[in-house]
Amino acid sequence: EAGVAQSPRYKIIEKRQSVAFWCNPISGHATLYWYQQILGQGPKLLIQFQNNGVVDDSQLPKDRFSAERLKGVDSTLKIQPAKLEDSAVYLCASSLGRTQDQYFGPGTRLLVL
Amino acid sequence: AQSVTQLGSHVSVSEGALVLLRCNYSSSVPPYLFWYVQYPNQGLQLLLKYTTGATLVKGINGFEAEFKKSETSFHLTKPSAHMSDAAEYFCAVSGYSSASKIIFGSGTRLSIRP
Numbered sequence: 001e002a003g004v005a006q007s008p009r010y011k012i013i014e015k016r017q018s019v020a021f022w023c024n025p026i027s028g029h030a031t032l033y034w035y036q037q038i039l040g041q042g043p044k045l046l047i048q049f050q051n052n053g054v055v056d057d058s059q060l061p062k063d064r065f066s067a068e069r070l071k072g073v074d075s076t077l078k079i080q081p082a083k084l085e086d087s088a089v090y091l092c093a094s095s096l097g098r099t100q101d102q103y104f105g106p107g108t109r110l111l112v113l
Numbered sequence: 114a115q116s117v118t119q120l121g122s123h124v125s126v127s128e129g130a131l132v133l134l135r136c137n138y139s140s141s142v143p144p145y146l147f148w149y150v151q152y153p154n155q156g157l158q159l160l161l162k163y164t165t166g167a168t169l170v171k172g173i174n175g176f177e178a179e180f181k182k183s184e185t186s187f188h189l190t191k192p193s194a195h196m197s198d199a200a201e202y203f204c205a206v207s208g209y210s211s212a213s214k215i216i217f218g219s220g221t222r223l224s225i226r227p
Contacts, residue, residue, distance in 0.1 A: 002183075004156070013169075040219065040220075041219050041220070042117075042203050042205070042217030042218050042219050042220055043203075043217050044217070045214045045215070048214070056212075056214060058167070091157070093156070093157075098212075099209075101159055102143075102159070102215070104156030104157040105156050105159070106154065106155050106156050107154075107155075107156055109154075111175055
């Protein structure tokens with residue numbers, strides 16, 4: 001069974017630029033999560049999708065971050081414009097349902113200069 | 114509200130020694146508790162979880178954890194450390210409803226000395 005795929009694995013941008021991350025969850029997983037993991041901290045949930053609907057985006061900085069999950073499969077997370085404090089690893093996870101075990105992708109490491 | 118405190122950002126043990134990683138939680142509802150492991154440049158992998166029932170939970174790679182409600186703790190142990198156990202370990206808590214999100218601790222980096 002293929003795991004959660006993410007791309008790119010690494011990205012370096014300058015502040016005020018925009019960036020997008022892509023996630024392909026495990027086939028059949030209805031629930032998809034985006035986490036932000038700042039160096040030295042645990043992951044923090046940014047947004048959770050159930051199929052193509054948003055369940056929780058309470059910690060998503062909506063003035064600069066956006067996410068979508070068209071057709072309830074792949075998902076894209078965008079930052080526009082990026083700030084220095086957005087430097088982090090962005091993890092995507094998926095699960096069969098909202099109370100099921102989450103499976104994490106390898107993450108995208110973002111450095112904002 | 115829920116939170117997790119991991120005591121010790123870095124733990125170093127000798128190969129073959131006991132591993133003990135400490136975790137205390139705070140939760141206003143009966144908690145679900147988790148331990149995840151993260152190897153360098155990889156995502157998180159679930160080691161074990163407590164939901165209900167038996168308070169001693171066994172996970173993968175020889176790890177286990179015990180839920181102690183009276184101490185609000187969920188410490189992770191392994192009797193004999195192996196070099197391959199070197200990684201970052203995260204304790205996490207959530208509620209039992211489908212609306213609950215997982216709250217992670219700040220992590221403990223485990224180093225193994227030869």
